Amino acid sequence: MAHILVTFHSQTGNTEKMARAVAAGVAQTRNARANLKAALETTAEDIRDCDAVVFCSPEYFGYMSGAMKDLFDRTYEELKDDPRSLKKPYCIVISAGNDGSGAVRHIERICKGYRFKKVQNPMICKGPVTPDMLALCEELGETIAEGINARIF
């Protein structure tokens, strides 16, 4: 069974809506389950024990949210040489006012340090989170779960 960690931070709810849609997409896939968790509560164990991670963050000041950075700060030393997190499939979901590229760039750079494997292009929502965007997030959740089950990722 594909076990997908969807870890998020959100102040005003936009990123949380996207993260919930990704998790719903995972949950509606056969043989898959989602672990939807706030970044501040996510642990190294959560990352180590899942089959793939979706990092969902707002862009703040051209960067990821402090809470997402805190997750990386807390888990890097423990995971960087752990064979169970090496090449862990991941993707990024960003909610931004009008950009999002800085948050993506910095998360990707950190994920390289962990030696995680990017398996889907980042999803960036600029401006309000629309129903169409939520449908894309759901699709992303399904794609990741199906890719894990099919051993594509």
Ligand SMILES: Cc1cc2nc3c(=O)[nH]c(=O)nc-3n(C[C@H](O)[C@H](O)[C@H](O)COP(=O)(O)O)c2cc1C
């Ligand atoms: C402190 C702060 C800094 C922000 N900086 C950026 C930014 O650099 N680029 C951008 O596109 N949007 C920026 N925004 C807008 C947020 O990314 C956007 O409102 C996002 O949807 C917030 O997500 P949330 O509701 O999950 O907290 C910023 C918002 C705040 C509160």
